[in-house]
Amino acid sequence: MKANYIEDLQNWESEFSFYTEIPVRFSDTDMFGHLNNTKVFVYFEDARIQYLQTLTKVMEKAEQNPDMIPVVADLQCDFVKQIFFDEKLKVYVKANSLGTTSVDLHYMGKNEKNEIVFTGRGTVVQINKRTGRPVAWSEEEKKVFLQYA
Amino acid sequence: MKANYIEDLQNWESEFSFYTEIPVRFSDTDMFGHLNNTKVFVYFEDARIQYLQTLTKVMEKAEQNPDMIPVVADLQCDFVKQIFFDEKLKVYVKANSLGTTSVDLHYMGKNEKNEIVFTGRGTVVQINKRTGRPVAWSEEEKKVFLQYA
Amino acid sequence: MKANYIEDLQNWESEFSFYTEIPVRFSDTDMFGHLNNTKVFVYFEDARIQYLQTLTKVMEKAEQNPDMIPVVADLQCDFVKQIFFDEKLKVYVKANSLGTTSVDLHYMGKNEKNEIVFTGRGTVVQINKRTGRPVAWSEEEKKVFLQYA
């Protein structure tokens, strides 16, 4: 079964380069004995923030101007394999396509056997916290995203 | 902007009847000052479990037979409005369509002003924990789902 | 076994009047099949904030003056009984003793059978976020705390 945001799995997989390593915490599990599925979105978040910090310094800008924040407009995840306590996951992120004020980020999680354990995507919009309005990416930010697209 | 799993918003909204009230915990917020978006999936989970308990006693069966569990195959959420500490949300759940071994659950969150704050969906598959294989819904379970579809 | 902050259990128990009801979320459990013990501190937090809101409007003041926040200086918990998914707990809070800039809050959790499931305590200090310095309670705040001490 293939997620509708993936056209060709091998192509899609090969386009990722950025990743971050995330260890599964004991408190990330639930009474079914495996990773609680809501925690995958926590992993997305950590990987996304590190990705954005690496690429565009969006977070640093947010610190200088506390009104500017990257906001998650939507998120989705397909759970491919069960994940257990003590696994160390690699969570990959890429900018799949770029809008004027938004970016469509894709996610891929792999376990230590290099198996895909989840895939996902979600739109991030840069907004002004005070006005609630989207703010366009600068030319420099676009350039950096495109290098990784 | 409308999520791709909603054809007609008014229709879609009118089909919900089950909901559960969920208070936003302080620890559900993050340093941006609002609800951390990953927590919405925790709310989905609580609403989903209560919905399944109410409808089909899936959870009780799981307790009798610890090998049978409802597994979330995929999840998605569209974040419509910011949510803040101390809000009390109503999280609605409905069975949007029914497969042999799965059900497509839809979610809608409303704040105290009766505004939609998020919408979402996700497939739940009933699997045998030991074999990892999907297990078909019983006729009785189907009947109960259909009453609420 | 009695915690060292409890002299006489019956006395101690009888002094509580404020409580808040907290349902155990599914994601609050862990792979041992019961409530993850770290979540009890989340319950303390929710009960504490509601208690402080009720008593002294500390949180509302914090919203008016974002520099003033109640800070938890220390926390401790004794886990008396196991807690499971779907239980509805009553979490009690009382001001056990009052300092110039701090208050020693005590906590007691009870399950639906009215059994004590955990006890705890912790010091809350009111600090100025900008200076990092403690700020004395106003006479009005002291009066309100003492009514409940």
Added chain:
Amino acid sequence: MKANYIEDLQNWESEFSFYTEIPVRFSDTDMFGHLNNTKVFVYFEDARIQYLQTLTKVMEKAEQNPDMIPVVADLQCDFVKQIFFDEKLKVYVKANSLGTTSVDLHYMGKNEKNEIVFTGRGTVVQINKRTGRPVAWSEEEKKVFLQYA
């Protein structure tokens, strides 16, 4: 201000050798802009489990015999310094004293400037999940604990 479980801070500090590195997740923060204090107990938990795995293979035994689990009887924490997103903490654990069926574990957190950010302690009891009764440490387990005491 010194916690009551620490007699001499320098001595106490010098006795730690085991530690684990824990990065502060974005979702570990709260609307006050810093680490949510309940998350420190999650860090204790991760450090404790890795410590126990390293020392006595308690967790592996638990997997072979699902009835045997280490249970946290009490926990306490003194919050010394504020902690922020993106810090990498070292969380130290040591066995401060050993009972027949329990161990008193002490915790110390340090930031990248090598400053103590929190200290803590808590009793862990080995219990049989089925009977709910404590189970004595084996001679081998005691020996391993003592090497690190």
